Amino acid sequence: MLDKSPRPATVNVPNDLAAHWMPFTANRAFKKNPRMLAGAKDMHYLTVDGRKIIDGAAGMWCCNAGHGRPQIAEAIGKMSATLDYAPPFQFGIPQAFELATRIADLAPDGLDHVFFCNSGSEAADTALKIALAYHQTNGQGGRVRLIGRERGYHGVGFGGTSVGGIVGNRKIYGSLLTGVDHISHTYDREKQAFSKGEPEYGAHLADDVERLVNLHGANTIAAVIVEPMAGSTGVLPAPKGYLKRLREVTQKHGILLIFDEVITGYGRLGFAFAAERYGVLPDMLTFAKGITNGAAPMGGVLVRDTIHDAFMNGPEHVVELTHGYTYSAHPISCAAALATLDIYREEKLFERAKMLEPKLADAVMSLKNEPNVVDIRCVGLTAAVDLSSLPDLPGKRGFDGLNSAFHDNDLMIRVAGDTLVLTPPLIITEDQIGEIVDKVAKVIRAVA
Numbered sequence: 001m002l003d004k005s006p007r008p009a010t011v012n013v014p015n016d017l018a019a020h021w022m023p024f025t026a027n028r029a030f031k032k033n034p035r036m037l038a039g040a041k042d043m044h045y046l047t048v049d050g051r052k053i054i055d056g057a058a059g060m061w062c063c064n065a066g067h068g069r070p071q072i073a074e075a076i077g078k079m080s081a082t083l084d085y086a087p088p089f090q091f092g093i094p095q096a097f098e099l100a101t102r103i104a105d106l107a108p109d110g111l112d113h114v115f116f117c118n119s120g121s122e123a124a125d126t127a128l129k130i131a132l133a134y135h136q137t138n139g140q141g142g143r144v145r146l147i148g149r150e151r152g153y154h155g156v157g158f159g160g161t162s163v164g165g166i167v168g169n170r171k172i173y174g175s176l177l178t179g180v181d182h183i184s185h186t187y188d189r190e191k192q193a194f195s196k197g198e199p200e201y202g203a204h205l206a207d208d209v210e211r212l213v214n215l216h217g218a219n220t221i222a223a224v225i226v227e228p229m230a231g232s233t234g235v236l237p238a239p240k241g242y243l244k245r246l247r248e249v250t251q252k253h254g255i256l257l258i259f260d261e262v263i264t265g266y267g268r269l270g271f272a273f274a275a276e277r278y279g280v281l282p283d284m285l286t287f288a289k290g291i292t293n294g295a296a297p298m299g300g301v302l303v304r305d306t307i308h309d310a311f312m313n314g315p316e317h318v319v320e321l322t323h324g325y326t327y328s329a330h331p332i333s334c335a336a337a338l339a340t341l342d343i344y345r346e347e348k349l350f351e352r353a354k355m356l357e358p359k360l361a362d363a364v365m366s367l368k369n370e371p372n373v374v375d376i377r378c379v380g381l382t383a384a385v386d387l388s389s390l391p392d393l394p395g396k397r398g399f400d401g402l403n404s405a406f407h408d409n410d411l412m413i414r415v416a417g418d419t420l421v422l423t424p425p426l427i428i429t430e431d432q433i434g435e436i437v438d439k440v441a442k443v444i445r446a447v448a
């Protein structure tokens with residue numbers, strides 16, 4: 001029978017998709033069978049052919065308050081009509097100062113200054129540059145080495161790519177930055193499989209920093225950068241005690257510790273920042289995505305007083321840090337961010353994520369006996385299901401899962417290789433958690 005229920009208007013798609021070279025996308029496969037979006041509201045996307053797709057990914061870890069929030073749209077519209085653009089070098093807008101204060105208030109004590117940029121990639125590169133510049137300023141200019149972690153993701157700038165540890169993202173880009181090393185990743189399936197939350201095993205892996213200190217000398221190392229929960233590689237929660245130990249070992253050697261909180265910031269792990277969840281104070285903390293609920297590009301770096309203050313000397317007319325972007329603290333992004341922070345506070349969304357964490361954990365663990373499931377991990381409002389790879393075709397089962405979810409099950413997920421990742425908006429209901437996990441079960445069976 002014909003479905004006569006009201007449907008969103010369909011949207012025309014151009015016949016020619018060739019010109020747009022899509023980022024991090026299998027372009028040829030996409031253009032043969034596009035996953036095309038036209039709208040979004042609350043927990044759902046709307047496709048161009050009018051289907052409602054439940055969002056199991058918060059877009060791309062961005063839309064923590066769900067989609068189509070009028071408060072944010074109105075703030076953007078009003079700001080754009082009032083002040084379309086203001087140069088961020090040598091001029092300021094009140095909203096940028098207000099926003100920086102509010103972000104610093106949300107962050108653990110000691111992270112009191114915010115340097116704005118436009119993305120997580122720029123935030124990572126900014127933090128790495130500040131680390132190098134700080135040591136120069138502080139009379140330790142020999143500290144030039146940067147340390148990332150295997151399987152880490154810090155965006156796509158040359159700095160972030162260099163400290164990043166996802167092999168496929170770096171191996172075609174030549175020698176990248178010199179003087180970069182990586183500590184071991186924290187995943188050991190044999191010892192950690194099907195852990196809920198932070199695995200028991202692995203705190204000692206933080207001591208891998210000592211290996212690099214022995215190799216190069218502590219006085220050559222500027223900073224270590226890690227994600228408190230490695231997201232893009234398929235959700236690797238930090239082992240219990242790992243981040244504390246990393247803090248101890250870096251502090252002992254005068255090495256700065258940078259947390260990349262581009263996806264863990266703004267509630268994903270049940271706190272404003274993961275640093276709070278783990279009771280660890282990094283020297284810098286990067287953020288992006290959730291700061292504007294994805295509604296406008298923005299990123300930034302929270303910086304400790306000691307680092308910021310080290311730059312605040314010399315003649316007062318001189319620029320203290322020769323770094324910044326044309327769109328740093330863009331008026332539209334500041335307006336979107338202020339409205340977003342209001343929503344997070346009014347709706348207590350970080351607390352909501354914490355409350356829902358065990359519900360999501362129980363629900364995803366029910367997938368344990370589905371075909372080809374080799375591990376399930378979860379932390380905060382995030383979960384990942386590892387599927388075994390098809391022989392000689394790594395990533396194919398995951399890719400088929402993405403398509404099955406979108407085309408056949410009205411579900412948006414993220415995939416990392418053959419790992420299915422769930423990172424829904426924090427406004428999700430318990431029923432919707434059940435709905436998404438039921439759909440994931442269907443996807444897993446479809447690609448068995």
Ligand SMILES: Cc1ncc(COP(=O)(O)O)c(C=O)c1O
Nearest residue numbers: 119120121153154155260262263
């Ligand atoms: C931890 C982390 N850092 C940095 C980035 C890069 O952010 P962007 O894509 O906004 O440059 C991402 C993106 O997913 C991320 O997950």
